[in-house]
Amino acid sequence: MAGVTLNAVRKDYGTFLAIPELDLEIEDGEFCVFVGPSGCGKSTLLRTIAGLEDLTDGQILIGDQDVSDRHPGERGVAMVFQNYALYPHMNVRQNMGYALRLAREPKSTISQKVERAADILGLRDHLDRKPAELSGGQRQRVAIGRAIVRNPKVFLFDEPLSNLDAELRTRMRLELSELHQTLSTTMIYVTHDQVEAMTLADKIVVLRAGRIEQVGSPLELYDNPVNKFVAGFLGSPSMNFLPATMTANGLQFADLDGACVDFGTEPTPGKVVMVGIRPEHLEISEDGAPLPLRSVEQLGGVTYGYAILQSGEEFCVDLKGRRDIRAGDTIRLLIPPSRALVFDADTELRIR
Amino acid sequence: MTYRQRRALTAYAFLLPAIVYFIVFFFWPIAIELWASFRSGQPLIGKSEFAGMKNYLYIFQDKLAIKAISATMIYALGSTVFTLLLALGLASILAGPLKARNTIRAILFFPYIVSFVISALMWKSILDPYTGLLNAALLKVGLPPQYWLTDPDAAIWVLVAVSVWKDIGYAVLIYIAAIQGIPSHLYQAAELDGARRHHLFRDITLPLLMPTTLFLAVVIMIASMQEMALPYLMTGGGPANATRLYSLHVYETAFQGLNIGYASALSFVMFLLILLITWVQFKLLNRDIRHV
Amino acid sequence: MSKSQWLQSSALALALGLTAASASAETLRVYFNAGHAYDTYLEAIAQFEADNPGWEVQFEKFQWPDLRTKLVADFAADNAPDLVATAGGWVPEFAFQDLLLPLDDLAARDQAEFDFPGDWFDPAIAKNTVNGKIYGLQIHLTCATLVYNKDMLAEAGYDAPPTTWDEFREVAIATTKPGVFGFAPNSSFFYYWPWVFQNGGEYFDTETGEVGFGSEETIGAMQFLADLIHKDRAAPVPVAGADYEGPQKLFTSERAAMILTGPWDINPIRTGNPDLNWAVAPSLSNATQATVQGGVALAIPKGAQHADMAWDLAKRLTDVEVEVATSLQYSMTMPRKSWLADERVQADPLLGQFGSCLPYSKDVQLPLTLTGKYDPAVDAVMRQAVEEVLYSNEPAAEVLPVAAEEANKIIAAK
DSSP states (O other): OOOEEEEEEEEEETTEEEEEEEEEEEOTTOEEEEEOSTTSSHHHHHHHHHTSSOOSEEEEEETTEEOTTSOGGGTTEEEEOTTOOOOTTSOHHHHHHHHHHHTTOOHHHHHHHHHHHHHHHTOGGGTTSOGGGSOHHHHHHHHHHHHHHTOOSEEEEESTTTTSOHHHHHHHHHHHHHHHHHHOOEEEEEESOHHHHHHHOSEEEEEETTEEEEEEOHHHHHHOOSBHHHHHHSSSSOOEEEEEEEETTEEEESSSTTOEEOOSSOOOTTOEEEEEEOGGGOEEEEEEEEEEOSEEEEOSSOEEEEEEOTTSOEEEEEOOSOOOOOTTOEEEEEOOTTTOEEEETTTOBEEO | OOHHHHHHHHHHHHHHHHHHHHIIIIIHHHHHHHHHHTEEEOTTTSOEEEOTTHHHHHHHHOHHHHHHHHHHHHHHHHHHHHHHHHHHHHHHHHTSOOTTHHHHHHHHHHHHHSOHHHHHHHHHHHHOTTTOHHHHHHHHTTOOOOOGGGOTTTHHHHHHHHHHHHHHHHHHHHHHHHHHTSOHHHHHHHHHTTOOHHHIIIIIIHHHTHHHHHHHHHHHHHHHHTOOHHHHHHTTTOSTTTTOOHHHHHHIIIIISOOHHHHHHHHHHHHHHHHHHHHHHHHHHOOOOOOO | OOTTHHHHHHHHHHHHHHHHHHHOTTEEEEEEEGGGOOHHHHHHHHHHHHHSTTOEEEEEEEOHHHHHHHHHHHHHTTOOOSEEEEOTTHHHHHHHTTOBOOOHHHHHHTTTTSOTTTTBOHHHHHTTEETTEEOOEEEEEEEOEEEEEHHHHHHTTOSSOOOBHHHHHHHHHHHOBTTBEEEOOOOSGGGGHHHHHHTTOOSEETTTTEESTTSHHHHHHHHHHHHHHHTSOOSOOOOOSSOSOHHHHHHHTTSEEEEEEOGGGHHHHHHHOTTOOEEEEOOOBSSSBOEEEEEEEEEOBTTOSOHHHHHHHHHHHTOHHHHHHHHHHHOOOOSBHHHHHOHHHHHOHHHHHHHHHGGGEEESSHHHHTTTOOOHHHHHHHHHHHHHHHHHOOOHHHHHHHHHHHHHHHHHHO
């Protein structure tokens, strides 16, 4: 077992700079999630760690060993692919044992290790089947089993759940979480799904255009995003962003008539900012500013109300449990100053 | 008429041309051939009478037929094995990122689109021991000339070589398509499992190309077993009947010898033999590979 | 090539025949050898069409094997042409199958204006006679003999061509030098037989009913050729193939001093190398002077729709004037006595030489063909043995008798 260190890692494809320069420390035994929108470089980064992509520059350490120039098979990493990448001509046993066979381990050892992994994953009865005869979830387990069998220092997951249906995805998410607890091996996990990131990660790395936007635990990022991008990316439903103007008395909102909030920041009168507030942090109160709702979503446990801002953006309010509010009703909202985050409208950086 | 009946009728109407084609040009001739194979005299062109298995039994006494069968087996197996081996090797190189690959593919495919008659005559004139280009070139550089076309042991391999030359472009093309159809993540997964280049070829490429290999093997094998133009044009079946392939023997028996009953029996045996070989190849090589 | 080519072609021929039959009321269908489509014949055909308004000759040309394939398929589909050119041995073979029309009645009818068979050389009639009836009208009668390069022989010190095997061998050795062979043998089966005949051998012995292939004479002939190739190194191994042009090409390009060939090679040699100083010699003799005979006969299939018109065209194509013109222009030798007697023919040195060999020439397979038991498999077996001797230098005395036995079996099975 080992941690992973990336030192000034750079990756370009000809003239396209995929990862400009990146430093990152992943602790031993940590479950680290790379998250970001499509094209942010998260998969490239993972494949670079795996050795499937050559580094343009920089250094990758696994434990204390520099693996930058090593063959993928010699880095001590195992990878689970989005589409499983099971060998279609091999049965489950052969799929899981292939790496061991290449490593010339004795047959009895291979069989023992494969069966142990199969037990962990509940694949015992399917060892002699071909991938085509398995369900999506079983295939995913085989792919994981193939990684487990090798007893790697680091597990790499490349969007492993995105081909599964919603129900199965939730279940596999839990299983992965348990697996991490059982194995306590370092895991690096790539996803564009912030729910997976929030639920699985010890550490989340938010990426955009090949750069790290922020690194931290899920709640750290949730509560204290450094910029509007991170703030908007994590959390479901997403954080609302309200344009506001600084005045001597506080912030004034174009969309919330009469609301004026003092956030305690040093005001620069006339400056336009974006105020971020999560739907669940909004308070409904008779004292609040009026907001007409365009639609209401009853989810049973929670109820969301939606309004459209002048900018055309959507604005979401958690209505706190079941309420008799319908589309077209006007609610009155309060923004608790302690919960609102202020971002520079131009740089999108947080103003504290 | 119900909707179902009308729908069925429409389907049959569309199938009719194909059905008629197969009956007229396939099943009907096979039936005639089978009928003729049990007759002696002049079936089809004159008087004939029922002869039971006589024609089939005569094959065992026909030294030319036995020689033709062994020559045909050498030719068919040789063509198939060498075409597949070479095509596989070339395709694995050409499927990769090679600068000149389109040019090389075009060059390789060229023989396939040249008329077989032209290529047979071309090779005959190149390989002619006395007037051929090859020996002229060999003599120029001081090497001993070849006498392949006049050597009963070598001539069949000349035919094999020409057949490989002819078919390789086609096989390479099919193989390249198949190789490019193998998902790249399989190779990546295998690399992570510790596979080196030769492992990738042995454990991923080769097994996943099995259906393609089977397809090519069957197609090339069947075509080679029926080959007639090549020996007919290049060697006339010689030297010493070393290249008298089965189809040539059947042709000569039927059209030169006018033994139409016996020739029918010979063809029918070949028909059954091809059926059998195809079946065996499917049994041996067919593995269920479905990408998931 | 298809599994059963002849069946497919017969099915096709059947299909085509159905349409052809209905539309060809005034069409005379003629199959001819592609190499023999001489202008003189085309003129005769044009004249035929001019003299018979409303008639059109559909003149189809094929190489011999293709012509035969087409013809057999036509017989099977009952769609035979009206007139067909046939190569050696076909007439008796098809006559035995009852596929040809006897020409005797037509000949008798027109005897006054067309002297057939009277004006034809005897061998030209014998070749086409089965059970006393004549089934073919000979149009060419040819033989192969020795052709030599005068300059090469002179250079080696010989002013005259060899006449015996010993002389031949001496000249062949003397004219051989790097890149040039004294003699270039032909791989075509036909060309082996002058040697057998000259040594007193036979293709088929009608008395014993067996092939003469295992005889001392045949063995001696083949061993002579094999020794010329392997011991004396004065001749190349003949290159197997469907064509018979190899030796002619070597001769034309001055890489062989002597070949055996017939009048059909006169034009290719003349056009291929106009400056070549060459001549035709009488055939060699060892036990006897002999050579092989070839030629083409016209025949009318029994199922021909327009036999009378076909006969009319056949008479025109074998008219003496047409024969003389053809032979002068294309160097082909002809079967009519009045042709040989024509002074224009007599004046041509090459024609005269080839013509002089006709009297001692023999049709190779005729004795067997006339029994109705000829099968090309016999030739295939013998040819294999010859090639084993010539190519692999196996002793003729061992190989030939075995092949002879096999050949006799095939004949006995007929």
